[in-house]
Amino acid sequence: MNKKVRLQDLGYKDYKETWDYQEALFKNIVDLKIENRRQGTQLPTPNHFLFVEHPHVFTLGKSGDISNLLVDEKVLEQKNAKFYKINRGGDITYHGPGQIVGYPILDLDNFFTDIHKYLRFLEEMIILTLAEYGLKGERSDGETGVWLDVGTPFARKICAMGVRASxxxxxHGFAFNINADLGYFDLMIPCGIKDKAVTSLNVELGKQQVDMDEVKQKLLKHFKTLFEAELIEEKIKIS
Known part of the structure; x- marks a missing residue:
């Protein structure tokens, strides 16, 4: 079981470029697993963790409803935003500047073969990070992601999640609002969930800006502990 995880921070990167890069890394792992089974070999499969910040983009998961995007192409163009139908689970999600997006591309055979446990661990990573800022992150029954003030009229989502596994x-992975422009969330029904708000860490802390690199380091600390992983930082970036 290879618990080494190659970490890359891609910086500010177009969604489609990053999606293509994810697909290539994903395919490489799946192909190696198929070859191992065919040849009876046990070559170790790699694991990856990508950090990225995207320009404004809306993505719709396989089970999503396009009507949850509340504006047409013309408005998206005015807002300098793109739209993609993609192959993750979940409904509609927004990515944009001021948001930490994380894409763990892991062979769960190296960790544990339980997709529900995987999602709960990603949520726990966010919850533990929020706790370091004095905030109580919570799960909401039947709604993947991390919320604040669950069970009250003020419930609001701070981190969305949607994954694919084969x-x-x-x-795919998570989108954690740090210094996000919350106005873009008004252009959709986030994750198809009506009547619930969205928030950002800087808003909750009453700050103009939160140090995103600091948040990333906290996320990685908890990721390493939860997954018992060894992180190997790589400076290589996709062009």
């Missing part, structure tokens, strides 16, 4: 290999 042969126990994962891709």
């Amino acid at each position: 042969r126990w290999v994962t891709m």
Whole structure:
């Protein structure tokens, strides 16, 4: 079981470029697993963790409803936003500047073969990070992601999640609002969930800006502990 995880921070990167890069890494792991089974070999499969910040973009998951995007192409163009239908689970999600997006591309055979446990661990990573800022992050029954003030009229989501898994290999991941422009969330029904608000860490802390690199380091600390992983930082970036 290879618990080494290659970490890359891609910086500010177009969604489609990053999606293509994810697909390539994902395919490489799946192909190696298939070859191992065919040849009776046990070559170790790699694991990856990508950090990225995207320009404004809306993505719709396989089970999503396009009517949850509340504006047409013309408005998206005015807002400098793109739209993609993609192959993760979940409904509609927004990504944009001021948001930490994380894509763990893991072979869960190296960790544990339980997709529900995987999602709960991603949520726990966010919850533990929020706790370091004095905030109580929570799960909401039947709604993947991390919320604040669950069970009250003020419930609001701070981190959305949506993943794809095949042969126990994962891709896509989480979107954690740090210094996000919350106005873009008004252009959709987030995750198809009506009448619930969205928030950002800087808003909750009453700050103009929160140090995103600091948040990333906290996330990685908890990721390493939860997954018992060894992180190997790589400076290589996709062009």
